[in-house]
Amino acid sequence: MRLFGVLFRLAWRNLWRNHRRTIIMLGAIGVGVWAMIFMTALTRGMVDQMIIDSIAVLPGHVQMHHPDFPDDPSVSNRMLISEADLKKKFDGAGFKAWAGRVRVPAVISSERESRGVTLLGVDPDAERGISFFNYDEVDGRFLVDASDQGIVIGRRLAETLETGIGKRVVLMSQDPDNEIADRGFRVIGLYSANTKAVEEAYAFVGKATVQKMLHIGDTTTEVVFLSDDYRNVEATFQAVMSATDESVSVRRWYEIDTYLGTMLGVMDGFVLIWIVVIFLALSFGLVNTLVMAVFERVREIGLMLALGMKPGSILGQIIIESMLLLTLGLAAGNFLAWATIVPLQDGIDISVVADGLEMWGVSSMLYPKLYASDMFLATGVVLLLGFLASLSPAWRASRYVPVEAITKV
Amino acid sequence: MNIVFRLAWRNLWRHPRRTWLTTGAMVFSNILLVFMISLQFGMYGLMIDNALQVFTGHVQVQASGYNEDKKMRQTVPDIIPLANSIRTTLNSETVAARGWAFALASSEDRSFGIGIYGVEPEFEAQVSNIPGLVSDGRYLETDNAAEIVVGSVLARNLHVKVGDELTLLGSGLDGSFAAAVVNIVGIFDSGVNDIDRNIAEIPLRLFQETFFMEGGGHQIVVVGDGLEAVPAIRSTVQSMLPDDSDLVVLDWDEIQPGLKQAIQADMSSSFFMYLVLVILVSFSVLNTQLMSVLERTREFGIVMALGLRPGRLGRLVLLETAMMGLIGAILGAAAGGLLTSWFTSHGLAFPGMDEMAARFNLPARMYPEVNVLTLSAGPAVVFVFTMLAAIYPALRLRWQNPVDAMRVA
């Protein structure tokens, strides 16, 4: 330990011997680490938003269906569990939120146009906190209860159908006997969403109203559950699994939308690759600096060896120097990242390319997300790889033959 | 060889390891840049081709406003004769007329709202890849036969197979009730979920009869020889339209603005990453050149004392940097080109690409595109930044006065 003190002091002083070189290297490491974390925060923000948006309109975190429903989304594949039974099972079972829905494909027609939509029969009270849009931002009003007679559609769909609040539309779907079931609704509200596609895709009506229209009593086609964090839905999944039997299939969001699930994995991979690539770009400079530092110090290294310092200590000294350099650079980079990301957390408007982002499934506001885990990851990777990169120059330094080194001019 | 060149060259190799490490940073970045840029261009090319070859084509004739609203009544009147005359004028077969309507498609036990294209069976294959993607049965053959081809997911959802009957219900151009009974002759499988689930095609004449189109349709698609031909085709077609008509000629970018923006969004995030890489290389160069100037302070001092102008020494440093930069650029471009060419012939896949492919109509393997531009863009930028980084070390020489310089041991 005492030896470490000596080595540390030597390393620290040597680091500042050529302060210009050290400062340039610190600049490079700082910028590199900043870029690692900044880019990662943007990516995380983008993917988070994409997943949160999609989970909100699509699966919730965990979903329960009739086993055949995913492949054949028809009311005939609904779950034959009554409202009361669902309540008994899931109320007070510790879910952040849960809601039964009737989700069926339907055709919506105004006097002028018809379009296909996904009809969602919902209970507004249960949906609060699950649905993707803020009810209070709906033009007009949202459904008041499950037996509300009105319909809420997306702004974009309303334009296409040339309809609006107060106008009537007709919904057409199938009942369990495959008979066409239709019913007129008055448009009571228009919602906005992050993407046009979503604004065209969903129509909300009262759950009880749809159940009546489709003659399905009080059964539903899906039940969605919310947990605290989309990254950790296992507890919720297990809770639902244990409360149900084989007559239903329970799936996590990433099993329902495999694209999103894969994206999450791909992005994790991308983040790591990015960090490593930046490090590699930095490593040339780092190794170069160490090689130079060792080269300039051949004689004193020889002297220390001659005085009886073990080669291992010389190796350690160079590695400590390298680690010090990296640590300072990391501190600067992390700080810089924090200082640049925090002011941006309210969102970066990138709507110039909104249509294009929509194609990638990304909304036009980007909210960078600074995770401590990403900062640790970048720091850890840099220290680990930096250690490996320093080994070669440090090893060379420790292999000097003292007499030759000391007499070298 | 000129004495200055020889001097610069020798100086460069005073510390071979240092020079190679600095060059190595350039080569590393250049390889990455060449590879990534080639990959991007390859991907963008494929993205555009893939997206356009499904339905969009290169140029379309539509009623003005149709592209945004897709309303039934925004028609191109007498569409078949107009398509014929465009074909004659352009002397090209790659022109096809289409109609599009929303309808409820019902099989024996399921109904779904879908988009129905009315197509010219004879010409559709010239502008779209859907006819070639029929995996079961055959594509449409006769102009007004009561036949339909449907997407694979739709066929599954409807519980139908080739040979079954479908009933189409919708509303005609005049708003009246429109219906047809058609035979499924083929099922196509594009691999893109949205298309396979939502689209069916029937012959254009049948479409016109069913939806009371009075000879009208919604779009004439023209495909040219590559994207370069688009402006020419566009102006030719434009000149064929009567002055007073409500028709417009749109190119692919106007029809699908998301495509270019998606590319732009992707490009800007890539550019950020490239910039970071290039800056890190610049730091490396700055460090090396500053070291090389500082360690020669004494030597420079002597030469200056002998009467050499600092400016000439500065140029010497720049010349050394340029040599190093050129080595980096040439090796980087060569190695990057080789690596990329390998992938150009073997293709490249990474996890998540299958899901991306199904979502964005991308191929499941990517083939980078190597050309002069993709080979030289990255190395050229790196070279420029390298030279910029050498400015400070070169200028430092100017500030030095000979006596001070010589005093430094």
Add this chain to the structure above:
Amino acid sequence: MSAVRCVDLCKTYRQGDQDIKALDHVSIDIAKGQFVCLSAPSGGGKTTLLNAIGGLDIPDSGEVYIAGERIDNLNKGELADIRLKQIGFVFQAYNLIPVLSARENVEFVMQVQGVPSAERIKKSTAILKEVGLEGLEDRRPAEMSGGQQQRVAVARAVASRPALVLADEPTANLDSKTADELMALFTELNEHHNTTFVIATHDQRVMTYAGRLIRMLDGRIVDDINQRAA
């Protein structure tokens, strides 16, 4: 037991097409507590011999024993340990670690040995005073004259009280007064602590302090006089 024993040491350097015998069958036996001066014209092989004794250089043939232990066949780590624990060095040129102050340079060996800090400070203060560097403890080598640096090197060599001190031209940069003081210090250590000294020098005055004077020429011992006895 002898402090240093060399048996038939040979070391040949190839210079172009010519072989230079830096050590040519050198055998010496130095008893513990002897004060030996090694004198030879420049290029005579002094440094080479000291390096061989200190385990810094491996001779082509022959054997080296330090305090009875054979060292020419040890590995680097073992050699480092021997140097650290038993030998104090003063090199002919380049002696100090530039980033450390005078005191830290003196303490360096003790620190690596693991001597506790209080004891180190006591010893380094005392020894620096003895070599006349009181007040200069915190200067870095670059801030001292050649002679002052030389004295720091000497202080470091003896501070940890090694059994054997190998000094290569320790008085090269010193005026005669300082040189005398230094030799007085060496003599005192030699007498009170029984430290063995081997000093390479051309300085006539230094030789007068020596109990034993070994003269070399072209890598061979040509003369070995025990002055005390005489």
